[in-house]
Amino acid sequence: MKRFCHAVTKGRWVIIVVSLLLLIPSVFGYFNTKINYDLITYLPKDVETMKGEDILTDDFKQGAFSVVITENMNAKQILQLEKEIKKVDSVNRVGSVYDIIGYSIPIEMLPDNVASKVKKDDSNLIVVTFKNSTSDDKTLEAVQKIRDLKKNIKVSGMSATTLDTAQMAQSEVIAYVIIAVILCMIVLQIALDSFFVPVLLLGNIGVAILFNMGSNYFLGQISYITQAIAAVLQLGVTTDFSIFLYHKYEYWKTQKEDKKEAMEEAIAETMISVIGSSTTTIAGFLALCTMSLKLGADIGIVMAKGVVFGVITVVTLFPSLVLVCDPIIVKTSHKNILPNFKGVKNFVMKYYKIIFVVFLVCMVPAYYGQSRTQSYYNLTAGLPKRLPGVQANDELKNKFDIVSPYFILVDSDMRPSKTNKMVKEIEKVKGIDTTMSYAKLSSAGISEDVLSDDLRDMIDDGKHQIILISSKYGVATDELNSQIKTVNKIAKSYDKKAIVAGEGPLMRDMVSIADVDFKNVNTASIIAVFVILALVLKSISLPVILVIAIEFAIFCNTAVPFYMGDQIPFVAGIVIGTIQLGATIDYAVLMSTKYLEVRKSGEDKFQSVRTAMTASVSSIFVSALCFFAATIGVGFYSDMDMISAICIMLSRGALISMVTVIFVVPALLLLFDKIIIHTSFGFKGLKEAK
Structure with missing residues (x-):
């Protein structure tokens, strides 16, 4: 590890140059990664309805169909419009009732139940089928060309709403990142003691995000949901890695005369801490891969990959940038304005038993509410009516x-x-x-x-x-x-x-599969995180306590829609719990790790918890605020409820997890201290300080 740390500080300029060069293929990969806007394609291929879609596509050459609604057009004009639609690339077949009755036969001659479905007042219907699938680029281009043929026609169907989704997502995605960066910048300016460090920190994360999004090219395609939330989630989840390294560097500068030696110590400590804590986050994201709905793997792989890139850049590129820019950092330093949270610590230590009782009481409505939160599966229900x-x-x-x-x-x-x-x-x-x-x-x-x-x-x-x-x-x-x-x-x-x-x-298959996925993915994430925590903390009881605490926070978060009378998109219902667990369990790990360290040194449980809170509350506060800032702006800005709901729930979840860890976890550590020390490695022969 020492060799690696020394190589980073010595080769800092090489690392910066190589990172900048790697941005070229990353940008290419980002802009050339196919984006899938049709969530139905993520259904398992062996589902009978998907086989039906294959028959429509392969045998009928009808990968998609739309109904064109015409306004104030006579039979002759409609038949002429059909000829124009047939000329559009990717259109397969076109038909209307006028292909049967022609110009002269009145439509009223048809049975009423037929006539009412093809003509109403001055509106008529034309059925159009396409050679390619619903979300294929050629199909979407064809829908747009049909829309452009006449001002007095409308195109309905899944392909039309998929096109709307694509156009809206493409117009909003850059704004998501800009909003997230601005809000995170505000938080970091408050949290850090230099005006320039946040610029370096966000720049470093920006590089990691481009590496991650660019490498999606090798996955073939990603969903529009993944594209929309991956960057802001990566920003929110990995920001605290860089903050940790910077704080360690500032500490070691007071202990070492050479700033390169100080950085080497900071990198070494960061690698030990960050690699351990990031593993739980990666495990939480990868648990999404257990879903039968392949959208889970789509989000999970991209986000897990993003955390890995975040860790790599925080121990290579970020130290290099800080060392090179150290003079600027010193010149732009300012007084730390972050509160010390002394009042919060005193309150928790004094009233921890009452906090535990409140925790138990709140668990009931939280569990009840989350179990009754309703999801909707209609993919167009969350789109603006103006589309x-x-x-x-x-x-x-x-x-x-x-x-x-x-x-x-x-x-x-x-x-x-x-x-x-x-x-x-x-x-x-x-x-x-x-x-x-x-x-x-x-x-x-x-x-x-x-x-x-x-x-x-x-x-x-x-x-x-x-x-x-x-x-x-x-x-x-x-x-x-x-x-x-x-x-x-x-x-x-x-x-x-x-x-x-x-x-x-x-969509019926989507409902039944999503219900099973919800249970499976939550179970898988809890098991994965528990196993990793047991290995990292070398304890059996402590992982149980920490997972229960974060699951309580998840229950509170997902219960809010029920008590507000809202429905959430089904994707949010499936992924929120897993993402919140993986992304915020680190808050609890940070505090409990320090508690174990102090407790094993011989201090009593009160001093151990007090010291753990002193060492971690500020970091937890900043980390949660960054996660909140990265997602809340997108939640309120996006017009797509699928994206908006996920981001709002994630931002709310970050704050609820923060409050839970700062107040509930210390209370649990104090109350279950005896169980913890008897079920954790390293406490044999412990003699507590008097």
């Missing part, structure tokens, strides 16, 4: 009563009579609004010869035929999920290989 895709979907719902369309894929050779019998049975299911199939069209007098090639190909590819279902229930609601279950059962009674596909069925 064109959202407006188009709302118009389909409000004007045409088309709320949740989905499909049934059955054998192409199924007899029309059998198909009609199945459809009639499905129509009796509660909440079914409309059904549409080729057999139904035939029975209404519309023969195959009347249909255009595009319409025929949309319905039947020679292997499968499509039956369209329109439900009255919204996507991801309990009512629709129950309906889909019933429809699926009916369809399979007629064709064992039938598949119910589309957005509604996909």
